[in-house]
Amino acid sequence: MVSTKRAYNWYISLVASSCMVLCGYDASVFNAVQGSKNWIAYFNKPDSQTIGAINTAYTVGAVVAGFFFGGPLADHFGRRMGMVVGSVLVVIATFMQAFSPRGNIGCFIGGRVLIGLGQGVALTAGPIYIGELSPPEIRGEVMSFWQMFYSVGSFIAYWVNYACSKNVPTLGEWDWKMVVMFQLLVPIIILAQIFFIPETPRWYIQRGNRIEDARQSLQRVRDTDQEVEDELLGIYEAVRFEKEAISSNYSALWKDASVRKRMYIALILNAGQQITGQGTLNSYSTIIYKKVFKSSSQIALINALNATFGIIFTLNATWTVDRFGRKFLFIVGGIGMAICMVIAATVETQTPSADGAKTTSVGIAIVFIMFLFAFFYKPSWGATTWIFTSEIFSMNVRAQAVGMCSQTQNVANSIVQQFFPTFLDNCGFYAFYMFAGINALLAAFVWMWVPETKKVSLEKMDTLFGGTNHVEKGAEIVGTVNSHHMTLKSVQLDDGGKGISTNMTRA
Template sequence: MVHKTKIYNWYICLVAAGCMVLMGYDASVFNSVQNSDNWREYFDLPKLRIRYMLGLMNTVYTVGGIITGWFLAGPLLGLSLNLITKLQVNLWQADYAGRRWAMGIGCFITCIATFMQCFPPASNPVPAFMAGRVLIGAGQALAIAAGPIYIGEVTPSYIRGLVMAFWQMFYSVGSFVAYWVNYAAGKHREKLGEWDWKMVVIFQLLLPIVIMSQLPFMPESPRWLVQRKNDVEGARKVLALVRDTDEEIDNELASIREAIQYEKEALDSGKRAYMTLVKDASVRKLLLTFLLNIGQQLTGQGTFNSYSSTIYQKIWSNGDTINLINALNATFGILFTLNATWTVDRFGRKFLLILGAVGMAICMLITALVGLQTPSSPEGAKTEPVGIAIVFLMFLFAFFYKPSWGATVWIYTAEVFPMNVRAQAVGMCSQMQGVANTIFQQFFPIFYENEGLKSFFFFMTCNVFLAFFVWFLIPETKKVPLEEMDTLFGGASHVQKGAAMLHELKGIDDVEDGKGDNKEIEVAATERVPAKV
């Protein structure tokens, strides 16, 4: 029989994972609407300007995300609500609302931005549409920084990878909804008129509203309660909702308190949380995680997800065919991501990342060769059999990408940082994807226009380098408790050090009275692990 705490644990985690639907939907929305003649006419985008404007419209989306993810997501994830009510808000003291409020604010901003994109003034629509793109990037940056942190902090370590696999799957769910709505709207384009693209944009309201309606029924992260409010009993009540036994609750609560005590005393957290990211030896993992998140975009998936319609237009002139291919790709993307749920905690993060990079490199190589070595029409178009082969290879590419560099990069990013810098670090790392995406989204339309499928050799080479990068530099984190991550990167155990500090602060470290010493406390902390069900 499934315990009720597991059901509740999955419920709150899936709501948090829903934040990724926002990102998946929006990335696919832009790819969808650019295939609509009505959209191009509404924004007055002639063919001579369209490749430049497409790159620019994608770029401004990431600007809002980068600024928010780097400088606002971390503080907002930490700020204390009582400081807000007293009008003593200092964004850089990181003490505000926690994970739930960040998700809620991100969803609310996304709703506002959706209306701006859907109803820009017809006389001059581009500025309003771009402003909406900036805002939607900002809203999503808040939500996608908070979501994986929340999931990582409320799930036990032995199923953390399984639960976080649904994070990336929900990206595919967002794409699935966007592409099928676009396909249905495209089939009734004459009847709908300009609503053929507005219908696709306005559907982005659905998930943010659902998420905001569920947030009041979700508890705050127990780690945040201990760190920001020193609410040990509140954290215990939350853990009682998501853990099966008193032993699990006591062990985890003790580990949280010990790790946070060490981070407060030894790592000088709080006002200098951003400086702490580069002070502690283990926290220098930030650079590796930066590269891992940049690598996610170097695989080619992000660029392909935004411009697959442009690529397929070289093969098919029928927009409905392109819409159907995109919708099927999103559908299979959900199934492919599910592979992470049974592989990430069984084979580990490194295995999936290396296998995924090698598989994607092979797919990119074969795709380029198929496209370059087959005859083209005088207009440069490929025959339909060649097009079908390229589509199959792109689906195979997604098969390798989704459970590896899609799901696993998010899992890894959300779990490796200590509590005192987790909000700042995850916000910054997730937006390194935005930095890389900004560059590629801007130049890829021109790059592809000039080089065609030769551009795929670039992504093939990147995937080869990524496989070597993971093999030599990325440590395995499978089933490692959050509070013990730092030891993998050459740092001290925050649990052991914090146990000694708490021992000393309580005045019980008295060897003469026979009550034990710090060494005994450190051994106890090392041996304490959450009970498995």
């Protein structure tokens, strides 16, 4: 039976995971509104290059925030504050998009940039928060909900869009404005709960050496006092070593060979997540399906069903990621996605069209293959990329590294999104053969270069990648004899990490 504290650990993790709903909703909302004739007319029939620019505007904002603002904000003001700032920016941007003056595509694009900034900040703080409060034995399981909440965002966006598409005569221009406005729902929920959940113990110790605050935070999510004291001492020892021996600025990401190796791997995995083809499907499935189906409401229904099944598919990560491991899911997912892309491209390009659309049977076959693609993607390159990225970095560089690596998704996505509409116009479904090749290469990369990280504690992750064990080195500095049977009673530590005074007693 799940204990009360373990249930509470799940609750606070789900609050943080709600940040991913923001991303999933926004990644889907523009895809959804592209099918609205009222939206097209409202902004004077934007061409394919403008459509690409609207998508790119969001990713530019997210990249800037993730690379330069998200990490420092989460480090200096806390993981919770990062989620707050991101949510507030999303609220402001939602009003900018929904109430852009008629024909003023610039205002709409400005809202997309601002919403990207908000999500870049929130998506840096959220996974760090979950990773730092989840116990190692269920960290992968808990983090799998991070990606599942992306699917929840898509689910809300596409079903709201489907409902609006069935009532266009009644709603008029509100058929797309309503879809945009529903984005207010989740940031308001986050803001209503964020100050009732604890800050992470690692942040308390890193910023101001607030040992008692860190202890109280852990006491809310760990079952026994011994668990609290063991973890608290391990965190303290790691942070102490990092303060004395390692830089905490951006240069630290490249100076240490172990951290540098993790950066290279995480950057490739995060970029790979977006060039599997899933990012393109999220943004352009409406115009992709227009090559197969004629009915806008039918396409809206397919998108909504895809988002619904995406939630179910992502849940597969909750029971597989800590059982079979991260590496297994990456490889199986990459191979499965490659096969799906080959089949989809072959079916569409090698079958006849009638009146500009495929036959019903061909259309159903393509939709089935796209759903099967999501079945492979969601628990693997969808969920596992976030899990792996949030857990592999040491405390001194975690916020900066997670912010930069996660926003590499948007760097890769912005490149693909900018040229894909033109690529699709010129090459049709032959473009999917490119994604098949990419997915096969990603699976090979993981097999050769990515180590397994399941059930490894955050403080011991450095050793796995060939680096120094920060806990052991910190224990040497502190003078701890047996860190698993000690209680951290009192510590004084100045800003420079010098002049420590400790009182260690056996538990």
